[in-house]
Amino acid sequence: MASLTPCDQSPSGQVGWAATGLALAVAEAVACGSERGVLEVMDGLWRCKKGCKKGQSILKGWAKDRILLVMSPRALKTWLFAPAAFGFLMAAMTALGLAPVSEAESRILDSPVRTDIAVPSLGPQLQALAAHGLELSREDEVRAGDSFERLLGRMGIEDRQAEKALQNRAYSKVLRTAQGRTAVVQTDLNNRLLRLQLLQGGDAWIFERVGEGQFEARNAQLLVETRTEHRSVEVGQSFFGAMDQANVPSAVTDEIVTLFESDLDFRRQVKAGDKVRVIYQAKQVDGRDLGDYRLIAVRFEASGQTYEALYFESEAVKRGNFYDAEGKSVKRGFLAAPLRYTRISSSFSRYRLHPLFGDPRAHQGVDYAAPVGTPVRAVADGEVTAVGRNGGYGNAIGIQHNQRYSTYYAHLSRFAPGIKHGRSVRMGEVIGYVGTTGWATGPHLHYEFRVHGRSIDPTKIAKENPQVPSLSGPDLVQFTTVAADLRKRLSLLDSVNTAAGPSLPSAKPNKTAKP
Ligand SMILES: [Zn+2]
CATH class of the missing domain: 3.10.450.350 (Nuclear Transport Factor 2; Chain: A,)
Structure with a gap:
């Protein structure tokens, strides 16, 4: 078994190439699409091992040396995907489309997609290559x-x-x-x-x-496509490491943490052998990820418990949310914390010695120590009511969530693009980044939670955190169908482990005009 270096390990993170054998180059280009991936040769067949997004297409391999190359999808389709082979791939992809998973389709899930493609000899291929122009x-x-x-x-x-x-x-x-x-x-x-x-x-x-x-x-x-991706991850050394290894975008991982962090301590309670099943959507242009992801469903088995969250957009509210199988909201009214922090460096107190001035002052919030640049998220939906420099607070943001609650975020290094006075923000949206502006002894976020303008201990509110309303009426009826399909897919993912790379063909892209 010969193994190829991942395409993404070429120098300086760009895709490079070396002409040691065009046929081989083509083989990898097919398996990788214009994405990055790893190929391996088994039983004389090229097979996709890691990072391939176009399903597992296979060519008979000729060569021994490795080559890194990417062709434009256009050039690729023109001369390589023989109509039959392409058709087969599309069929395999469609099988995982939005239709409920049937028994026949589940067989596709169970066994890797594998086919032989009749390959013409090298000479005519090279001629065709020249004619169509390799890009x-x-x-x-x-x-x-x-x-x-x-x-x-x-x-x-x-x-x-x-x-x-x-x-x-x-x-x-x-x-x-x-x-x-x-x-x-x-x-x-x-x-x-x-x-x-x-x-x-x-x-x-x-x-x-x-x-x-x-x-x-x-x-x-350009046409923006939405692809549905399925991942099955078994936690090894660390939860975040395992998610990275399975190519789950960090935005999706963060969203999962956000969903369950009130119930689950990701640092202490998630252990080796715990399982995560994820379905998410990725916006793409020309086969390239735009960095715009949406979590669709997740099932998390940790500490002997199963946590599940299914995305559903209600017709009435026109806003998506995450629910459990019964239609109860998984999301809390407020995030447990506005960032992924290292430790609490100073907790809430009505009375303490100020670290810079040495005199006793109340500490109206919680200080979360975290590296400069750590994203800070709005803990709930709301409207930005203050943004800018504010004396000892440095760069700070205030958000009014409703008549009763507001939050305040201080010492930021910078604000997230587009954050300005009067703008609405959504729960979990990144509003700024940890810094040391104002009176700060080290990089941390000073975070305040206010009820009718009066600061209270944010860690207390986390405990009494209200739940977002559950689904009812026609929404619940509609949700039941959606949930059944999503849960079926999650169960299908139980039989595979894609931690070493996605091994499932993706759903056929839904075409939309704009992201
Ligand atoms: Zn503070």
């Missing part, structure tokens, strides 16, 4: 002050002709406003730039080579 793809992020030269240089492209063609005022203006966007380039085998895309969600600036030394730019809205 290599790499990506990076646009930084402040980037010029085309610098951006392309960072991605290993030296194409004077392209740089010259892109050197005009209009294009430079686009680039200047593109800071933070994902830059994706396609080149030919001679490392000539064919296309440069600056992406933000589905919004794309596309610079395309249209002739010798000629580029055209256009703005386009």
Whole structure:
């Protein structure tokens, strides 16, 4: 059994390539899609081992050496996915679509998708390759002050002709406003730039080579697809490590923690052998994750208990929430804590010696020690009523949750983008980041919980935390159907462990126009 290095371990995190055998390159490209993955050869077949998102497509392998390569999905589909093979894959993916899981489909879940694809000999393949133009793809992020030269240089492209063609005022203006966007380039085998895309969600600036030394730019809205991903994870050394290893996005992991943290201490109660089954959705453009995820269902077996949460959006309220199998809300009214903290460095007290001034003062909140930059979340839905510098509090945010409750977050290093006065925030939304601004002896979050403006001990409210209303009436009826399907899928996941990499074909993407 020969094993390949994961595509994502190529230098500097970008996807590189080395032409040691194009056929092999193609084999990996198929299994990885344009994503990163690991292939292995077993019984003379290429099989997807880890990180493959397009299901487990297999080619007969020829080569011994490894190669890292990514083709654009377009090039891939054009010449590699023979219609029959592609059809088979799509069928396998559709099997896990939104329809309830049937017995036949559950057999697909149980056994890995595996098929032989008739492969033409190498010569004609190479000809076809040349004819369709093999494209290599790499990506990076646009930084402040980037010029085309610098951006392309960072991605290993030296194409004077392209740089010259892109050197005009209009294009430079686009680039200047593109800071933070994902830059994706396609080149030919001679490392000539064919296309440069600056992406933000589905919004794309596309610079395309249209002739010798000629580029055209256009703005386009790309199709945003939603993929449903299934993961089955067994906790090993640590819960967070196991989730990372199974490629569960950290946003999804955080959401799971948020859901159960009132009932479960993730540091002490989660142990090796505990099981997590997760279904979530990922927004994608052109097979690339946009970093926009939604947790759909989770079942957590820890400390001999089973915790379950199923996402449901009620027609009436038009707002999603998580419920147990009976339609009772899993979410509490308030998060137990606004961040993932190291320890409580100072608890609430009506009287204490101030660490900086040495004199006795009340401590109106709780101090959570955490590294600078740790995300701070709104503990409940509400409206931002204060944001900015506030003396000893440093950078601080106040949120009014309802007539009765408000919360205050201080010493932040910075605010999350878009957080401003009057904006509504949702429970769990990141509002800022831990820092040391104001009177702080070290990085921590000073957090206050106020009832009618008067501070009370936040750890006390966590205990009396009210539950979000349960489902009833038509909502409950509708939820019962949704819940039955989701729970069936979670149970199917019990028979597999995807901790070493996803081994389930994903659901067919639902096409939506915008994220
Ligand atoms: Zn404090």
